[in-house]
Each structure stands twice: as structure tokens, then as C-alpha cells.
Amino acid sequence: MADDAIRLHYTVPGDDFTRAGEASADLKSRLKKLGLPPTAIRKVSIALYEGEINLAIHAHGGDIDVEITDDEVRMTLSDDGPGIPDISLAMSEGWSTAPDEVRSLGFGAGMGLPNMKKYSDEFDIQSAVGVGTTVKMAVRTT
Amino acid sequence: MQETSVHSVTLNRELCKGCINCIKRCPTEAIRVRDGKAAIISERCVDCGECIRICPHHAKRAVSDPLDVLKQYKYKIALPPPSLYAQFNNLDEPDVVLAGLLRLGFDNVFEVSRAAELVSEATRRFLQTSDMPRPIISSACPAVTRLICVRFPQLMDHILPLIAPIELAARLAKDEAVKKTGLPREQIGCIFLTPCPAKVSAIRSPMGSKHSDVDAAVAVKDVYPPLLSAMKQVGQVEYLSLSGRIGLGWGESGGEAAALMTTERYLAADGIENVIRVLSDLEDEKYHDLDFVELNACSGGCVGGVLQVENPYIAKAKMKHLRRTMPVSRNHLTDDAAEQVAWDDELNYNPVLELGGTRAERFERYAKMEQITAMLPGLDCGSCGAPTCAALAEDVVRGQADVNDCTVLMRRRMEAVLRALGRDE
Ligand SMILES: Nc1ncnc2c1ncn2[C@@H]1O[C@H](COP(=O)(O)OP(=O)(O)O)[C@@H](O)[C@H]1O
Ligand code: SF4
Ligand SMILES: [Mg+2]
Numbered sequence: 001m002a003d004d005a006i007r008l009h010y011t012v013p014g015d016d017f018t019r020a021g022e023a024s025a026d027l028k029s030r031l032k033k034l035g036l037p038p039t040a041i042r043k044v045s046i047a048l049y050e051g052e053i054n055l056a057i058h059a060h061g062g063d064i065d066v067e068i069t070d071d072e073v074r075m076t077l078s079d080d081g082p083g084i085p086d087i088s089l090a091m092s093e094g095w096s097t098a099p100d101e102v103r104s105l106g107f108g109a110g111m112g113l114p115n116m117k118k119y120s121d122e123f124d125i126q127s128a129v130g131v132g133t134t135v136k137m138a139v140r141t142t
Numbered sequence: 143m144q145e146t147s148v149h150s151v152t153l154n155r156e157l158c159k160g161c162i163n164c165i166k167r168c169p170t171e172a173i174r175v176r177d178g179k180a181a182i183i184s185e186r187c188v189d190c191g192e193c194i195r196i197c198p199h200h201a202k203r204a205v206s207d208p209l210d211v212l213k214q215y216k217y218k219i220a221l222p223p224p225s226l227y228a229q230f231n232n233l234d235e236p237d238v239v240l241a242g243l244l245r246l247g248f249d250n251v252f253e254v255s256r257a258a259e260l261v262s263e264a265t266r267r268f269l270q271t272s273d274m275p276r277p278i279i280s281s282a283c284p285a286v287t288r289l290i291c292v293r294f295p296q297l298m299d300h301i302l303p304l305i306a307p308i309e310l311a312a313r314l315a316k317d318e319a320v321k322k323t324g325l326p327r328e329q330i331g332c333i334f335l336t337p338c339p340a341k342v343s344a345i346r347s348p349m350g351s352k353h354s355d356v357d358a359a360v361a362v363k364d365v366y367p368p369l370l371s372a373m374k375q376v377g378q379v380e381y382l383s384l385s386g387r388i389g390l391g392w393g394e395s396g397g398e399a400a401a402l403m404t405t406e407r408y409l410a411a412d413g414i415e416n417v418i419r420v421l422s423d424l425e426d427e428k429y430h431d432l433d434f435v436e437l438n439a440c441s442g443g444c445v446g447g448v449l450q451v452e453n454p455y456i457a458k459a460k461m462k463h464l465r466r467t468m469p470v471s472r473n474h475l476t477d478d479a480a481e482q483v484a485w486d487d488e489l490n491y492n493p494v495l496e497l498g499g500t501r502a503e504r505f506e507r508y509a510k511m512e513q514i515t516a517m518l519p520g521l522d523c524g525s526c527g528a529p530t531c532a533a534l535a536e537d538v539v540r541g542q543a544d545v546n547d548c549t550v551l552m553r554r555r556m557e558a559v560l561r562a563l564g565r566d567e
Contacts, residue, residue, distance in 0.1 A: 006508060025422065033511075033536075035496035035504050038296040045426050070501070 006030075006068040012052050014061030017105060023064050024048040031073070040141040044073050047119040047137050050112040051077045057102050058082070059133060071142045072121075080132035087127060091117065148346040149187050150204045150339035151194065155179050157201035162524035164193035164202060169414050170292050170495075174537070175527035185494045188288035189340040190414050190439045191448035204339030204449060207358040209365055212247055215331025215357070217323050219315045220248040221308060222335050224255040224385070224393035225444040226362060227464055228457035230373070236390075236464065240382040242373035246365075248333070251382065252315035255389025258307035259473040262388055262401040264483040265304060267475075269404065269433060275300055277408075277424070277432035280398055282306045284344035285439035286417055287489070291349075294421045295491045300435075303485040305351055307392060308334055308341065312355035313482055334359045337447025340439065350485035361449040386471040394458055395443035399436040408434040413441040497539065511539045518548055525549040 008030070010023035028045040048064070055062035059081025067074040084090045091113050098108025117123040120137035127133040160178040165171075172186035173193060180193075180201070193202045212218045220243040227236045240251045261282075269278065281287050281302045290297050312332040319330045336342055336359040345356045391397030395412035402408065409432055411420045417437045423429060440446035442454035445461065452460070475483075497507040514535035521531065526547040528534035537543035546552055 004505060004509075006505065006512075024426070028422075028425075030508075032495060033497050033504075034508055035493060035498075035501070042296055042425065042427075049426055049428075070505075 004069070006034075006066075008066040008068075010064040010066075012055040012061050012064060014056060014059070017053075017056060017107070020052045020056040021049055023052050027066060027073075031068070034068070036073075036141045040073070040139050043119040043139045044075070047116045047139065048075055050116050051075070051135060051137070053107055054112050054135075055079055055081075057098060057107060062132075072138050072140050074138045075120075075136070077135045077137075078132065079134075083129040083131055083133055084125075084127040085129050087125060091125070148343060149182070149184060149189055150206065150342035150346075151182065151187060151189050151191065152203060152205050153180050153182060154201045154203060157199050159199050159201070161198070162529075163196045163198060165524055165527070165529045167192045167196045168529065169289065169418060171529050171533055173529075174543075175524075183494075185492055186292060188285050188292060188439075189338075189343045190285040190289070191339050192414055194339070194448050204342060204361065206336055206339070206342050206361040206364065206449070207333075209246075209360050209368065211333065211358040211360065212331065216329040217250070217319055217325055218248045218331045218333060219319060220246075220251045220333055220335065221254050221311050221315065221356065222251060223308065223337055223444060224253070224258065224390045224461075225337050225447065225450065225457065226335055227390065228393060228445055228461040229362065229366065229450060229452045230370070230460070233460065233464060235379070236383040236385065237379050237381060238373050238376050239369070241376040241379060242369050244382075245372040245375060246368060250315070250319065252311050252318075252332075253383060253385050253389065254307050254311045254334075255385035255392060256473045257309075257311035257314060257389075258392040258398075259386060259389040259401075259471045260475050260479055261304060261307050261310060261483060262392075262398070262471075263475040264480060265302060265398075265434075266402055266404055267480070268302065268304065269402065274303075277429070277435045278302050279424075280434070280436045281350065282392070282398060282436075283340065283438050283440075283444075284349065285338070285340035285414075286437045287349050288340070288343075289414075289417070289439070290421065291489055291491055292494060293418075294425055295493070296425050297421060298489055298491060300424070301489065303350060304483045305485065306344070308356060309348070309351060309354060310479070310483060312357075314479065316355050331357045333357060335362055335365050336360065337362055337444045337450050338440065339448065348487070349489055350487055352487045362447070363449050363451050366451050384472055385468070386473070387465045387468045388471045389473065390461060390465050390468065393443065394445050394461055395438045396436065397443065399434055402434060405433045407432050408436065410436040410438075412438040412443050412446070414439050497536070507539045511535045514538050514545060517545065517551065519550045521550060523550065 024045045031041045059079035062079030065076045093114045094110040096108045096110035121140045122138035124136040158179045160175050165173045170186045172183045279300045334356050342359045345354045348354045388401045396410040399408040399410045445457035446454035497504045518531040526534045
């Protein structure tokens with residue numbers, strides 16, 4: 001029942017690492033209140049955290065829309081950043097274009113997208129160079 | 143195991159002014175001001191002692207036993223924690239503290255630091271043989287264990303299933319005393335000198351073990367004055383202490399983890415805010431390659447306990463001085479003791495932070511909560527008695543508060559009414 005869905009929206013600012021993580025932390029506490037299964041909550045917050053970091057470091061920020069329904073948590077991350085030229089390369093473990101100053105902060109291990117796929121039950125990524133990127137993830141809660 | 147937890151942290155209603163200091167500080171949002179007085183929501187309280195620290199009116203206190211609890215036992219054993227030694231000036235050895243305790247009327251002493259060395263060894267073995275998910279989280283600070291059970295249930299299966307040093311100390315001391323005196327177990331009293339309310343609660347309602355061998359807990363601040371005078375009367379000092387550096391190290395943050403020696407892949411955090419940050423990150427698997435996590439609710443570790451006397455940072459310096467000439471470890475695990483260290487009970491999760499009811503009901507309550515939150519001013523002023531506007535909304539949904547408890551909302555309504563009346567005139 002999409003009408004009963006709980007909808008949340010977050011804006012992720014660009015290039016501010018101290019704030020990346022706020023959306024996944026907020027969503028996590030809400031899912032806990034809803035008493036959803038711990039494993040599902042864990043999957044959602046790991047996947048969304050990686051997504052937030054990507055919005056901050058690769059896309060100069062972006063938007064997150066969350067829809068919590070009876071049986072799943074759906075997350076859409078969209079940005080109008082530089083886009084990804086080769087998605088299958090971006091999806092491969094360890095691949096990263098993160099600049100050195102970002103790596104020195106401990107990000108840029110190239111595991112973000114692979115982990116987002118691993119921890120979600122549905123995963124889809126669309127990207128166009130110069131236009132932006134949209135990642136859709138869903139985690140089942142039943 | 144008991145159904146409802148028994149807490150050491152309590153309120154003195156007379157002294158309570160109904161201010162908002164404690165409700166804002168509580169890490170589990172366990173305090174509300176109702177009818178002008180603070181009220182603790184028992185199931186949420188983890189006995190961390192933060193409210194005791196912050197209350198300017200000293201209305202929050204930790205209930206512990208008076209020193210004359212000793213009189214109830216034929217044979218009385220003092221269990222001093224390692225942090226106790228760091229409370230005194232110009233101390234070169236722990237021996238004089240132990241001698242002082244004997245002068246106070248205890249028949250024997252059993253240092254908790256001795257048991258700590260055994261738990262360190264048991265933990266080392268456990269890390270080598272167990273396939274429990276990593277990292278393993280220490281279970282020595284009961285405030286942390288309770289916090290995990292209330293706020294981070296996903297991490298419960300990471301908690302080290304070994305009893306705390308104080309518990310092991312009591313068991314070993316009692317076994318020894320039964321052999322030595324021939325008295326029945328009930329006539330032997332193990333009295334812990336406690337740095338904190340969390341340990342008092344852990345004795346009354348143990349986690350991980352079915353019962354506690356600790357019979358009473360006297361606050362360090364209560365035993366301190368008589369102990370100090372008793373120590374001054376000690377003449378020739380005997381060699382009484384049987385602890386090493388490892389055991390004493392447990393009194394401060396990082397000591398338990400450093401004592402593992404077999405791994406550098408550990409982290410130690412102290413102070414409730416830092417502990418919460420680490421637990422939250424652990425939940426999201428943000429740290430990799432960690433074997434062990436030591437967490438202490440108090441800043442500095444147990445030297446920072448709310449019932450201690452000395453400033454924790456000075457206590458740390460004193461501890462360093464005391465440890466300087468000690469052997470590394472003086473207690474080693476026998477197979478007998480090894481068996482006693484394992485937990486014999488499970489932790490239970492009490493989903494007190496969930497909205498409750500069936501999933502459909504929880505969704506409904508959540509939606510209502512959001513509606514109410516949207517109505518509230520978002521000032522988080524605490525005047526309603528809840529720590530935040532969101533917490534008030536949640537209380538309303540749970541049927542424990544009324545939206546009209548919000549003074550700002552009420553004033554706005556009054557103003558609207560007055561304006562409407564003014565227009566009518
Ligand atoms: N939203 C995005 N916009 C542009 N590029 C992106 C975005 N997300 C990921 N990328 C690209 O994909 C690569 C791999 O991403 P990821 O697996 O998260 O690793 P990391 O973030 O550590 O580099 C990034 O280095 C970047 O080049
Ligand atoms: S850190 Fe030590 S003193 Fe503080 S609550 Fe935990 S066990 Fe008690
Ligand atoms: Mg990434």
C-alpha cells in the first residue's frame with residue numbers, strides 16, 4: 001500500500017565529509033523505532049552511508065528519497081554531478097577515482113558501489129556524463 | 143533472571159527542582175519531568191550515572207550499601223577494585239590500602255585486579271578459539287552492556303560472554319574462604335567497594351550470569367574517610383597485594399585491551415558520548431580489521447566512576463606511579479577458574495525504544511508521531527518535561543504525555559484566543 005508509505009527526504013551537501021552520514025544515521029534511528037528486523041536495518045544503513053559518501057565526494061552533493069513500505073525500504077539517490085563514464089568499471093571492487101586528499105581521510109577504497117549492491121536486495125544505477133547519476137536500492141524487511 | 147531491572151540510580155524528590163539538566167543529558171532518554179519532578183523510566187536506564195554528574199541540586203544519587211553492612215556476615219571479605227588504589231596521595235604500593243581495609247573490620251581482602259588478570263587470560267584464549275563475530279566487545283562495564291541491550295541490540299552477539307573481574311573475584315574469594323573457615327557460604331560476605339552505580343545494579347540483577355556472588359557494594363566515597371584514617375594507623379606494612387601491572391591496568395580506559403597482548407587490532411573508547419559513537423559506527427560496520435573493542439561508560443575508565451573521590455586524570459597519574467615497579471602479571475588461569483569465567487545465562491533484549499505493537503500499529507504510531515512533531519515548535523526546550531520535541535511526540539503516541547504539555551504551543555494557542563477575543567470586542 002503505497003499510500004501508507006513513510007516518505008523521507010534528505011539533502012546531502014557536497015564536499016562536506018563531516019556531514020556525510022547524517023542521513024543514514026537518522027534513517028537508522030527511525031527504522032529502529034519502527035521495530036524492523038535488525039539485519040535489514042544494518043543493510044540499509046551500510047548501503048545508504050556508502051551512497052551518501054559518494055554524493056559528497058564524487059557528485060558535489062545530491063538528494064536522497066526514502067520510501068518505507070510494509071515490506072521494504074526503497075532509497076533513491078540522485079545527483080546532477082559529473083556522471084560515470086564506465087559503470088561496469090565503477091562497479092568493480094577497488095576501482096576509485098577519488099583524489100588523494102579524500103583518500104587521506106580514509107575514503108576512496110573503491111568498495112562503495114560494490115557494497116551498495118551487496119547489501120541491497122535490488123540495485124540499479126543509471127548515469128550520464130555531464131548530466132548526473134541515479135542509484136536505486138531496495139532492502140526487504142520481511 | 144529478574145523481569146524488571148533493579149537500579150541503583152534514584153531520585154530524591156525533595157531535592158529535585160524539576161529543571162531540565164538531567165533529561166537533556168541522559169543517553170537513553172530515560173528521564174522525564176512529570177508534575178514538577180524528574181522521573182526515571184526504569185526499563186531504559188543503564189545506570190551510567192550521567193544524571194548524577196549533571197544534577198546541580200544533588201537530587202540524583204546512587205543507592206549503595208552503608209559500611210556497617212559488614213555486621214551481617216561472620217566472615218567479611220573486601221573486594222577492592224584497582225581504581226581504588228589511585229584515590230590516595232603518596233602511595234607507593236597497594237599494600238597499605240589492603241592493610242587499612244583489614245583494620246576497618248574486614249577479615250580478608252581479595253583484589254579485583256587479581257581476577258582481572260585471570261579474565262585477561264581467559265579473553266586471550268577466547269579470541270584464539272571462538273568464532274564469534276568480530277570485533278568482540280568487552281562486557282566489563284555493565285553500563286555499556288546495558289546500553290547495547292537497550293540501544294544497539296544488533297551488537298549483542300559481539301559481547302564477550304565472560305563474567306566481569308569483580309564477579310570472578312567474589313567466586314574465588316568465597317571458595318577460598320569456605321575452605322579456610324569451614325563456614326557455610328551464606329555466612330561469608332563479599333563486599334565490593336564500588337566506583338559506580340552500574341556495578342551496584344549489575345550485582346542486583348546480573349547480566350550473563352544467573353546469580354552474583356557479590357553480597358553488597360559500598361561506595362568508594364563512603365569507605366574513603368574511615369579507610370584513610372585506618373591507613374594512617376597501619377604500622378609495619380605487610381606484603382598483601384598479589385596483583386601485577388595487568389590487573390591494575392583495568393582501572394583505566396585501555397588497560398583491558400592492552401592486556402590482550404596477542405593483538406594490536408583493538409580500540410578503546412571511554413565516556414558515554416564516545417562509546418555511543420563507536421557503537422553506532424560498529425553497527426554500520428565502519429571499522430574493519432578489529433579484534434577487540436573496550437568500552438567504558440566513564441571518562442578515563444573506572445577511575446572516572448561517579449562514586450570515586452579523586453579527579454580521574456590525577457588518579458591516572460597516580461596509577462602510573464603505582465604500576466611502575468610491578469611485575470606484569472601475578473595470577474594465572476587454572477582449568478578450574480577457566481570454567482567459572484564463562485557466562486551461564488543469556489542477555490535479554492527488551493525493545494523499549496521501539497514504538498511497540500504489531501508492525502501495522504508501529505507504522506500507524508510512527509505516522510502519528512510525525513504529525514505531532516510537525517505541530518511542535520522544534521525548539522527542544524525541555525519545558526514539557528521531555529528531552530526533545532520528537533521525544534514528546536513519541537510520548538504522546540505512547541499515551542504517556544499530552545501535546546498540551548508543550549508550553550510554547552499552549553502559549554501560541556492562548557495568544558490566538560486572546561487575539562480572537564480582542565477582535566470580537
Ligand atoms: N554519484 C557519483 N557521481 C560520479 N561518480 C561516481 C558516483 N558514485 C561513484 N562514482 C565513481 O565510481 C567510482 C567507484 O565508486 P565507489 O565504489 O563508491 O568507490 P570510491 O567512492 O571509494 O571511489 C568512484 O571513484 C567514482 O569515480
Ligand atoms: S567505566 Fe567503570 S566505573 Fe564507569 S560505569 Fe563502567 S564499570 Fe562503572
Ligand atoms: Mg564510495
